[in-house]
Amino acid sequence: MFARVLAAVTGAGKQCEPRLSNGVRVFSNLRDVNGIPIEVHNDSGSKRVVVTKSLPGDRWLQFLVNAGCRVEVCKHEDIILNNSTIKKLIGSHCDGVIGQLTEDWSSELFGALHAAGGRAYSNYAVGYNNVRVEEATKREIPVGNTPGVLTETTAELAAALTLAAARRVVEADGFMRAGSYRGWLPNLFVGSLLQNKTVGIIGAGRIGAAYARMMVEGHKMNLLYYDPYPNRQLEEYVRRYGELLQQSGEAPVWCRRADSMEEVLQQADVVSLHCNLDASTRHLINAHRLALMKPNAVLVNAARGPCIDEAALVEHLKANPDFRCGLDVFEHEPAMAPGLADCPNAVIVPHIASASLWTRNGMATLAAANVAGVLSGHPVWNKPDVLPFVEGPLEQAPAAAPSIVNAKELGLRLLA
Numbered sequence: 001m002f003a004r005v006l007a008a009v010t011g012a013g014k015q016c017e018p019r020l021s022n023g024v025r026v027f028s029n030l031r032d033v034n035g036i037p038i039e040v041h042n043d044s045g046s047k048r049v050v051v052t053k054s055l056p057g058d059r060w061l062q063f064l065v066n067a068g069c070r071v072e073v074c075k076h077e078d079i080i081l082n083n084s085t086i087k088k089l090i091g092s093h094c095d096g097v098i099g100q101l102t103e104d105w106s107s108e109l110f111g112a113l114h115a116a117g118g119r120a121y122s123n124y125a126v127g128y129n130n131v132r133v134e135e136a137t138k139r140e141i142p143v144g145n146t147p148g149v150l151t152e153t154t155a156e157l158a159a160a161l162t163l164a165a166a167r168r169v170v171e172a173d174g175f176m177r178a179g180s181y182r183g184w185l186p187n188l189f190v191g192s193l194l195q196n197k198t199v200g201i202i203g204a205g206r207i208g209a210a211y212a213r214m215m216v217e218g219h220k221m222n223l224l225y226y227d228p229y230p231n232r233q234l235e236e237y238v239r240r241y242g243e244l245l246q247q248s249g250e251a252p253v254w255c256r257r258a259d260s261m262e263e264v265l266q267q268a269d270v271v272s273l274h275c276n277l278d279a280s281t282r283h284l285i286n287a288h289r290l291a292l293m294k295p296n297a298v299l300v301n302a303a304r305g306p307c308i309d310e311a312a313l314v315e316h317l318k319a320n321p322d323f324r325c326g327l328d329v330f331e332h333e334p335a336m337a338p339g340l341a342d343c344p345n346a347v348i349v350p351h352i353a354s355a356s357l358w359t360r361n362g363m364a365t366l367a368a369a370n371v372a373g374v375l376s377g378h379p380v381w382n383k384p385d386v387l388p389f390v391e392g393p394l395e396q397a398p399a400a401a402p403s404i405v406n407a408k409e410l411g412l413r414l415l416a
């Protein structure tokens with residue numbers, strides 16, 4: 001039925017040509033698999049790869065086509081696919097899947113993929129808290145993710161949320177659009193100055209460190225961070241920047257790793273979360289910890305929603321009108337905690353931290369290169385720099401899978 005409707009609307013069955021930049025002619029067909037509409041690329045490919053959502057760019061497709069894959073992109077109208085739909089897509093034979101962070105990749109889906117002969121899975125994300133990696137490992141399925149192309153883009157959105165919250169940009173924008181502005185006033189939308197204040201980072205990994213550098217360099221903020229592991233490179237970077245400022249006659253900035261997260265919460269003017277989500281970071285920010293923060297602090301979350309007890313945050317925002325937050329992610333996405341949308345002191349955006357075109361194209365390329373690399377029997381790339389996959393001529397891309405999180409557990413060969 002769905003396929004018939006789609007056929008009527010889109011002319012399913014007709015061939016259309018995707019925009020491929022290297023001159024490879026690959027035709028796509030609109031078809032259906034087990035009643036689910038799909039777009040097929042490289043019909044004659046010998047390995048069947050299912051992609052659960054349309055991905056941006058063309059390069060990712062070239063990786064899979066060059067690896068001899070027939071690529072089937074799901075065109076189902078549901079934004080979030082349930083397990084039943086994904087199992088129908090996997091069908092009885094499937095070599096690999098590129099899936100989304102909104103999907104529940106645990107025993108049920110890895111069981112279905114394994115039964116269909118699946119040998120590769122990649123998340124289209126750097127975070128993989130939606131994946132039960134041990135369930136894939138048990139079935140000898142390598143799991144890929146896409147680190148290295150989200151860092152600066154995600155950090156920039158965290159910085160944008162910080163500024164928007166501190167300077168009340170969204171509130172003021174709404175005021176203008178409502179036609180409420182009748183003239184300049186000394187007290188109109190007064191916010192907080194960031195310059196020379198203290199920024200606190202929870203999780204100083206790739207994104208946390210990039211965000212920290214933006215806030216330190218851009219606003220000369222001091223840096224207090226909490227992470228179970230020290231980030232010596234970041235500490236050294238800030239130390240040298242502080243020296244540079246001093247040489248120019250300005251006050252130096254400092255960087256310190258806090259002994260506890262509580263210390264960061266108590267002392268920082270801005271706190272930004274950049275830890276991964278696991279059992280230890282779920283509800284990391286709760287009512288008790290919110291109460292430790294300065295009443296006019298800014299809290300930013302571009303990590304994962306469940307890191308914050310969102311109901312407690314709503315209560316805190318209501319009780320402390322000068323406290324502000326910037327949220328990219330939500331505890332029960334796509335829903336928001338009741339009352340959050342009514343808090344003028346919250347800036348809220350729909351999980352767009354990685355949404356720059358360069359990053360989204362890069363994520364697609366890395367996810368495809370993971371699946372193509374594993375299905376081709378290539379080794380695993382073992383360097384943090386993934387740009388050779390993402391940029392430059394395709395023929396010069398490394399013959400490797402860029403990032404396989406269970407490579408060690410599966411004893412996969414690393415690129416020498």
Ligand SMILES: NC(=O)c1ccc[n+]([C@@H]2O[C@H](COP(=O)([O-])OP(=O)(O)OC[C@H]3O[C@@H](n4cnc5c(N)ncnc54)[C@H](O)[C@@H]3O)[C@@H](O)[C@H]2O)c1
Nearest residue numbers: 127154203204205206207226227274275276302303353354
């Ligand atoms: N909003 C988005 O669109 C978006 C985009 C990219 C990444 N992310 C999220 O950001 C997270 C971080 O990404 P990354 O590339 O910087 O990862 P990363 O692994 O480089 O950094 C995570 C850091 O968190 C630290 N950490 C772990 N547990 C902690 C704890 N209890 N307290 C403090 N620190 C802790 C780790 O030691 C590590 O340094 C990802 O796991 C993902 O969930 C979100």
